[in-house]
Amino acid sequence: MTDELVISGLEVSIGEKKILKGLDLTVRQGEVHALMGPNGSGKTSLAYTLMGHPEYRVTAGTVTWRGQDLLALTPDKRAQLGLFLAFQYPSAIPGVTVASFLRNIYNAIHHPKPADADGERSIKYTGIPLGKFRKLMEEKMSLLRMDPAFATRYVNEGFSGGEKKRLEMLQMATVMPTMAILDETDSGLDIDALKSVAEGINATLSSEMGVLMITHYQRMLNYVTPQFVHVLLDGRVVMSGGEELSHQLEANGYDWVREQIGLPEGTGDEVSAPEPVASH
Amino acid sequence: MTVQTASILDADAIGRISDRFDEPDWLRAHRAAWWKRADATPPPTGQEEEWRRTSLADLPRGAVLLMDVPELETHLPSGAAEHGVILTDLRTAVRDHPKLVERGLGQVDGPASHAHFWALAQAAWTGGLFCYVPRGVSVDGTLVARQTLPRADVAFHPVTLVVAEEDSSVTLLTEVVSPDGAAGWYGGIADVRAGASARVRYADLQQLGDGAWRIGAERVVVGQDAVVTTLNAEVGSRITKLGLDVLMTGKGGTSKVLGILAAGDDQQIDINTVQDLAADHTTSDLLYLSALYDRAHASFYGITNVRHGTKQTSSYQECRNLLLSPQAGAEPIPVLEIAANDILRCGHGATAGAIDPTTLFYAQTRGLDADAAERMIVRGFFEQVVSQIVDETIRERVLAALARRIGAESSDEVAA
Numbered sequence: 001m002t003d004e005l006v007i008s009g010l011e012v013s014i015g016e017k018k019i020l021k022g023l024d025l026t027v028r029q030g031e032v033h034a035l036m037g038p039n040g041s042g043k044t045s046l047a048y049t050l051m052g053h054p055e056y057r058v059t060a061g062t063v064t065w066r067g068q069d070l071l072a073l074t075p076d077k078r079a080q081l082g083l084f085l086a087f088q089y090p091s092a093i094p095g096v097t098v099a100s101f102l103r104n105i106y107n108a109i110h111h112p113k114p115a116d117a118d119g120e121r122s123i124k125y126t127g128i129p130l131g132k133f134r135k136l137m138e139e140k141m142s143l144l145r146m147d148p149a150f151a152t153r154y155v156n157e158g159f160s161g162g163e164k165k166r167l168e169m170l171q172m173a174t175v176m177p178t179m180a181i182l183d184e185t186d187s188g189l190d191i192d193a194l195k196s197v198a199e200g201i202n203a204t205l206s207s208e209m210g211v212l213m214i215t216h217y218q219r220m221l222n223y224v225t226p227q228f229v230h231v232l233l234d235g236r237v238v239m240s241g242g243e244e245l246s247h248q249l250e251a252n253g254y255d256w257v258r259e260q261i262g263l264p265e266g267t268g269d270e271v272s273a274p275e276p277v278a279s280h
Numbered sequence: 281m282t283v284q285t286a287s288i289l290d291a292d293a294i295g296r297i298s299d300r301f302d303e304p305d306w307l308r309a310h311r312a313a314w315w316k317r318a319d320a321t322p323p324p325t326g327q328e329e330e331w332r333r334t335s336l337a338d339l340p341r342g343a344v345l346l347m348d349v350p351e352l353e354t355h356l357p358s359g360a361a362e363h364g365v366i367l368t369d370l371r372t373a374v375r376d377h378p379k380l381v382e383r384g385l386g387q388v389d390g391p392a393s394h395a396h397f398w399a400l401a402q403a404a405w406t407g408g409l410f411c412y413v414p415r416g417v418s419v420d421g422t423l424v425a426r427q428t429l430p431r432a433d434v435a436f437h438p439v440t441l442v443v444a445e446e447d448s449s450v451t452l453l454t455e456v457v458s459p460d461g462a463a464g465w466y467g468g469i470a471d472v473r474a475g476a477s478a479r480v481r482y483a484d485l486q487q488l489g490d491g492a493w494r495i496g497a498e499r500v501v502v503g504q505d506a507v508v509t510t511l512n513a514e515v516g517s518r519i520t521k522l523g524l525d526v527l528m529t530g531k532g533g534t535s536k537v538l539g540i541l542a543a544g545d546d547q548q549i550d551i552n553t554v555q556d557l558a559a560d561h562t563t564s565d566l567l568y569l570s571a572l573y574d575r576a577h578a579s580f581y582g583i584t585n586v587r588h589g590t591k592q593t594s595s596y597q598e599c600r601n602l603l604l605s606p607q608a609g610a611e612p613i614p615v616l617e618i619a620a621n622d623i624l625r626c627g628h629g630a631t632a633g634a635i636d637p638t639t640l641f642y643a644q645t646r647g648l649d650a651d652a653a654e655r656m657i658v659r660g661f662f663e664q665v666v667s668q669i670v671d672e673t674i675r676e677r678v679l680a681a682l683a684r685r686i687g688a689e690s691s692d693e694v695a696a
Contacts, residue, residue, distance in 0.1 A: 051645045054637070079647035091642040095663025104656060108647030171646065280489055
């Protein structure tokens, strides 16, 4: 089985509202994809659905990762299979330090507790040794050029927008996922913060990792170059292409896409969209 | 030998306690006087504001008074005894330090809302603790006193008396443990006094069995320029009803009043606090945190009383409740009574709510299963108090007790 994330005919509702309406997308390990779309097109819904948010109800379609049905799994199991979501709005966890959180999530993914640890054969579960973890964390923090004092702060509590995004990147660098979904990682960042976050992404990228960058604007793509660009409109991928597509979008806006695919300007609802113009 | 108490104790039963322990006359008189007080101060009817949320209808009044009290385990840091520090069970203290005990025991009323139970314990105590730190003595290390009850179905009203004289410094942990099972009545009270410029850290860790009724009262007096931190960690019992008065009677005194409550099943916790700012330039900050599972319920009724004519006092009370089940409930009620004009600060905050589902999802997407994610969030929630427990022994004991309730696997899970 190839190492690919295959999303096929995905339909998702939240409450009574249908948000994704037959979304198709394939991302392979080692590839960087950008998924662009206007507000309300379903970008974050896709990210949440891929990770198993309980409020997002899948009504049709499939999602597989390395041939395995992802939709049947809880979020933690998806993470243990190598998926990672960098949140647009990461949650604060008061009282839990960054260092302890990183160690917990590293252990959850790379040193899961044996399910049947019992009896005389069981040894006390400790996960990664503290010293080894410290070293790993210091490496990753220096890779992302982060102040070591960051480690002692509580997760996202009182963080600026830029700090939150950097912590998402630090988590990604620490757990080294094989498929990372970055949801609006560029939003709310000034240019310096954007550059440093992008550096973090580039430093973490490898041929072992697939990336799906979800973004509203093109500016992030100046720093992290995608091989593939897709346009999400009204719950579907309506257009796909190479990096040049992002520049066309930047120049012409989403109404240009609507025009290209024959949708009325500024709408998308109640219209049966055609097949995607291009796909790979 | 045990004393049978048909419904509640009577004067004869109180006398028999003195007979049994061959007590000196002053103590016999002391018990008799407090018994009269208990008799004259009827138990709460349920109409009182502080008692509206806890019914005493099922209080096991008929439980047998525990007379053969197992030995109190005490730990006194080495060298402390040579400096006159005393840490011993109250009966031994009556024998070995009669003057000190007579001078300190039962000289004051307890929290008004718990007056009956305070008097009852002063009259009917069969165990307890005496801790004394002489003037100018600083004790390094942690004093620990642990009481284990032999059975669940008894009544026990121990008295803890802590006297830290002027300019002394002490850290004390008291613990009580009892087996699960039948209903019992634990009516322990604590009388804690910090003299001028004393520094006192007092933590009480309650791990009573699941049938226990803890009807407790605690009175803390903070002298001039004294600094006192109290911690009540309530993780056991069926019912906990605690009255806590912190009396800021000395100018410039500071108190930190901390609470950690973790309850599940059908446990009920009801805390009444009074922060009494009776002197100029006093500071009192209260923080109570509760994590409530299953059908557990916590009430918190806290009064901040800024006395008339006081100047430049500073006070806060905060009560936060984490509801970990749809059936769990919390009722935090802060009351500010401000009779002074010149105050620095007087505020309150109260919250009760479930874990934000998005936060839970966030942690789950990092590979933690739902239980582990919840545990981490709950443990983090308590960190606001835990981080203020500077004494390592106390912190470890409290975390270990909490782990049994909230299920955290190791104390370094959060603090790594």
